[in-house]
Amino acid sequence: MARNNHGRRNTPDRQRRRLLGGLSALGATTLLAGCDWTQSPAVQHFLGRTEKLTQTAQRLVASRETRAREFSKSDISSFFKPNGTIEPQTPAYQQLMASNFANYRLDVHGLVDKPASFSLAQLKAMPSRTQITRHDCVEGWSCIGQWTGVVLGHLLDRVQPRDNARFVVFHCADHLYGSARPYYESLDIIEARHPQTLLAYGMNGNDLPVPHGAPLRLRAERQLGYKMAKYIMHIELVESFADTQGGRGGYWEDRGYEWWAGV
Numbered sequence: 001m002a003r004n005n006h007g008r009r010n011t012p013d014r015q016r017r018r019l020l021g022g023l024s025a026l027g028a029t030t031l032l033a034g035c036d037w038t039q040s041p042a043v044q045h046f047l048g049r050t051e052k053l054t055q056t057a058q059r060l061v062a063s064r065e066t067r068a069r070e071f072s073k074s075d076i077s078s079f080f081k082p083n084g085t086i087e088p089q090t091p092a093y094q095q096l097m098a099s100n101f102a103n104y105r106l107d108v109h110g111l112v113d114k115p116a117s118f119s120l121a122q123l124k125a126m127p128s129r130t131q132i133t134r135h136d137c138v139e140g141w142s143c144i145g146q147w148t149g150v151v152l153g154h155l156l157d158r159v160q161p162r163d164n165a166r167f168v169v170f171h172c173a174d175h176l177y178g179s180a181r182p183y184y185e186s187l188d189i190i191e192a193r194h195p196q197t198l199l200a201y202g203m204n205g206n207d208l209p210v211p212h213g214a215p216l217r218l219r220a221e222r223q224l225g226y227k228m229a230k231y232i233m234h235i236e237l238v239e240s241f242a243d244t245q246g247g248r249g250g251y252w253e254d255r256g257y258e259w260w261a262g263v
Ligand SMILES: Nc1nc2c(c(=O)[nH]1)N[C@H]1C(S)=C(S)[C@@H](COP(=O)(O)O)O[C@H]1N2
Pocket: 080, 081, 082, 083, 084, 085, 136, 137, 138, 172, 173, 174, 176, 183, 184, 211, 212, 213, 225, 226, 227, 228, 229, 230, 231
């Protein structure tokens, strides 16, 4: 498996340490405050709950760090089913496609200190990762494919999200089923900074084909297929979804699907 992990990964670790530090500080304060009254059933109950809370939080943090299973080349599906939009019809996308995406630029904006715009060549020059993973669609089918792309965490380091940036929103080119507004999706910062979360420009060793989201699509390997936005045109960092389309964080979420779509 080709690996090229230069992405700075100290930031999520720092976040995790801060959270765990905060939790143990909470525990310590509770214990320090303890005198005889700590023997009362109510306080015992509270302490028990605090401990349970700490365990739950730790388990949650741990599970959010687990990696999706990676496969070998021989596992790659001979046919990977394209789903949803397979070729955006907007004039803007059609023009990009006609020039083989030479004029494509990815804008990153919103709650960032350094908004930026990247060409495909610039994205391809950034730290990349190649991974073979299984894609699970809510419709019940799965396919295994190999993806190559920029580690999203690296891109975030470049634009420097502000402290109040909680979600990364991916705005796409296509209007699925003729919807008035384009497809969009979102991840929280933890999922966005997961080492297997990529903005992929390559599939199975070739350029990402149009049916699979050219020139750039999300791979968030621990999530269901609908989270993995294809045809990404710009990326926005936000504090909440209140001002984005239906306000639920994604095209399908606005139509009733779960925002958290962990597999
Ligand atoms: N822009 C956009 N992204 C999208 C979709 C879409 O219709 N438009 N469909 C989603 C769904 S439901 C799935 S299963 C995957 C399909 O990816 P694939 O076409 O590479 O199989 O893309 C997801 N991302």
